[in-house]
Amino acid sequence: MANPREDNDLISLLVDASAEDLSVLVDYITNSGKGRISLDNEIMSKLIAAQARKLFTEAERLFIAHEIQLFGGNTLVNLMRRGQGVVYREILCDVADHLKVSYHKSDAVVAIENGVLVSMASRAWEKMSDAEKQELLDSLGVKSVGLGQAALMAIIAAIRSTGFAAYRFAAIAAQAIARQILGRGLAFGATGGLMRGISLLLGPIGLTITGVWTITDMASPAYRVTVPCVIQLAYMRQKQLARFCPDCHIPNTAEAKFCCECGTKLPTEEQ
Incomplete structure (x- = not known):
């Protein structure tokens, strides 16, 4: 082998x-x-x-x-x-090109993965009702005045970062794709309380997220594997990068010293 x-x-x-x-x-x-x-x-x-x-x-x-x-x-x-x-970077760039995602060849893998997630969010946003847009903003913890272009820009900025919003949208996307292709969702383990709200988003919003794929997007047998794998790997990387609070299990950025949600001091790598 x-x-x-x-x-x-x-x-x-x-x-x-x-x-x-x-x-x-x-x-x-x-x-x-x-x-x-x-x-x-x-x-x-x-x-x-x-x-x-x-x-x-x-x-x-x-x-x-x-x-x-x-x-x-x-x-x-x-x-x-x-x-x-x-190598995975070539696969990721091929998927990004296939989905018409903008990126620079010198970008880090996580930045390109986030670009794929941003593309999903942007395409889904155009199809969402105002109620669904507000629900997505609330779920990601993104503050915005109104539901216009500024709200979408706020979501894009949040997804491009590490932390709560990036992890949450990656999980929402991976969950929606798994439900569509495999007929089952993801297991969230210790963060189950944090992610419980995702089941609510897999109603109209989940259908909108998965509905952004066109027949062309998934026409090739290879893309039927590489596209969902990239979404799953993007979620896994966000989970790996996030620092979860030991008390409320909210993901924080790698640089955070205190939880952005409850203020608990985050353990260092030595701890």
């Missing part, structure tokens, strides 16, 4: 990920266990077994990385690279 390409943007994220988050990626890769023509049956069996026991070894996490890399390149490119696929 081939090993994944060296890819810190992807592998470091998968190494620290929860079994619940990895399980979503496995379903995208394996078509919920139905299999794909380009997927090795032995690897699929190993991933489904790990998913069932809710425990992924280091080797199985690398299998996930390898399969995502393979889906990111076309057959000829993968053959020329001896089955190594393409």
Whole structure:
């Protein structure tokens, strides 16, 4: 079995990920266990077994990385690279180009992922009712006067940052996509209280978010894997970057010393 390409943007994220988050990626890769023509049956069996026991070894996490890399390149490119696929940054940029997301080649991976999320928010905003717009603003903790262009700009600025709004919208987007494609949502674990409101957003707002995808967006078999994987990985990265308050479980920016919600002193890395 081939090993994944060296890819810190992807592998470091998968190494620290929860079994619940990895399980979503496995379903995208394996078509919920139905299999794909380009997927090795032995690897699929190993991933489904790990998913069932809710425990992924280091080797199985690398299998996930390898399969995502393979889906990111076309057959000829993968053959020329001896089955190594393409690194996650190339996959992300390809998805961003496909979805017509603006970014700079020098941008960090998290900035490009946030650009994809901003694109989702902007496209969905145009289709939302005023009530849905206000509900989204409230859910993200974004303050704005009115529901016009200034409100959308405030949401975009919030998503481009780390912290509550960025994490919350990434979770909303990943939850909506998982519900649409897999028929189930995400598991939020210790932050379940914080994310409980997402179930309410998966009514009209959730349908609006998933409704921004066009037939062209998901026409290619590869994009049916890479687009939802990028959304899930963007959510996982926001969760990894956020510093969760030990008392109220609100995510804060990496630089925060006190919780933005309850004022509790946040533990340092040494603690």
